[in-house]
Amino acid sequence: MSKTPAPRVSLVVAISSRALFDLDASHRIFETEGVDAYCRYQIGREEEILEPGVAFPLVKKLLALNAQLGERGKVEIILLSRNSSDTGLRVLNSARHHGLDISRAAFAGGSSPYRYVAAFGAHLFLSTDPNDVRLALEAGCAAATILPRAASPAPAADDGPLRIAFDGDAVIFSDEAERIFRNEGLEAFNATESRAAREPLSAGPLKGFLIAVHQIQALFPAQDPPLRTALITSRGAPSHERVVRTLREWNIRIDEALFLGGLPKGVFLKAFAADIFFDDQEVHCDAARLHVATGHVPHGVANG
CATH class of the missing domain: 3.40.50.1000 (HAD superfamily/HAD-like)
Structure with missing residues (x-):
């Protein structure tokens, strides 16, 4: 009689593009020059790799667990963004360049992406937008606002648990x-x-x-x-x-x-x-x- 395999354990974290990557420069353009200028800026630089944001080290360590979990479990990162798919291409290109195994994403085209937290089965939503976080919490989803770096934060260790x-x-x-x-x-x-x-x-x-x-x-x-x-x-x-x-x-x-x-x-x-x-x-x-x-x-x- 064959033994029924144990169910696979999962941990799913949804994260905004601004929490994952440093998008401060493009966000300033959005705030000062508007949506069209922002779109032109991102599309014109979609092959330029974005630098890591505040939550990047956390995401890197989360995904690194998969190599040790094997078939027993999986950690998945879902990208949720207010970008359109056009302007979001730079974000996915950057994720691939940095070796982040992110295959699922939602580009909400200017709307709050919090609606997709539960749809993706995410256990946590991380965003730099306090309003999106509050909306997610009100919808019964775990969420937190990733705060900007302090002036001289202690660097996160790449190794260790x-x-x-x-x-x-x-x-x-x-x-x-x-x-x-x-x-x-x-x-x-x-x-x-x-x-x-x-x-x-x-x-x-x-x-x-x-x-x-x-x-x-x-x-x-x-x-x-x-x-x-x-x-x-x-x-x-x-x-x-x-x-x-x-x-x-x-x-x-x-x-x-x-x-x-x-x-x-x-x-x-x-x-x-x-x-x-x-x-x-x-x-x-x-x-x-x-x-x-x-x-x-x-x-x-x-x-x-």
């Missing part, structure tokens, strides 16, 4: 606890979290993405895996217990958990060597992008 770091409240988890903290203060927050320590937190917008990452992780040996995750949160004791028990209830493995008790996150992200960090609060994102690529998740009470 892919490292993804997450904030907790309003990112992996709902903002239910954050609302108590903002409305009633730290003492009430700690008291409430202590009482509810054995009650799992509700899901936040990036829970599904974390689950997909965890399933890919599970295909690799626990020792020295090519993909590591970290929870880096402002929470400290005693509010840490509910977080630990929630992840246990969800059967999600987090490799490292840092409960900072209000300390700034930037230096810890640098120490973890994160390839990307996701947070809901702009103040934390602005500090983090001095050290690592950062995705703002505009969800929850901190984002009004």
Whole structure:
């Protein structure tokens, strides 16, 4: 009797062209001279290779996992762009030049491409356009705004494992606890979290993405895996217990958990060597992008 093969595990990330490549010069033309000038500029330079953008190192490491996954799983990058197919040709040419295995794309011809996130089955949408990200989140898709590079960001390591770091409240988890903290203060927050320590937190917008990452992780040996995750949160004791028990209830493995008790996150992200960090609060994102690529998740009470 033949054994039924295990289903193939997938991780699908949709990304905008401006997050993947440096399109600042052409975007300035679009803003100052309009659509027609932008189209002429891109078509006239479609054989000129674009330089990597903020999320390029992340995408490169994600795709590199496929060589080790074999038939067990696959990581796929989907290109979503407001460009037309004409002007998007330069983006696909650049992806091919840089050795990025991207075969699926949607060119929305000036419209927001967020509508195709769910259609492609993407677990995460990364874009430099905050409005597109908000629309995706409102549609129930995990999404984050890739922030511009800081003046002197720490260079991402080309080798070593892919490292993804997450904030907790309003990112992996709902903002239910954050609302108590903002409305009633730290003492009430700690008291409430202590009482509810054995009650799992509700899901936040990036829970599904974390689950997909965890399933890919599970295909690799626990020792020295090519993909590591970290929870880096402002929470400290005693509010840490509910977080630990929630992840246990969800059967999600987090490799490292840092409960900072209000300390700034930037230096810890640098120490973890994160390839990307996701947070809901702009103040934390602005500090983090001095050290690592950062995705703002505009969800929850901190984002009004």
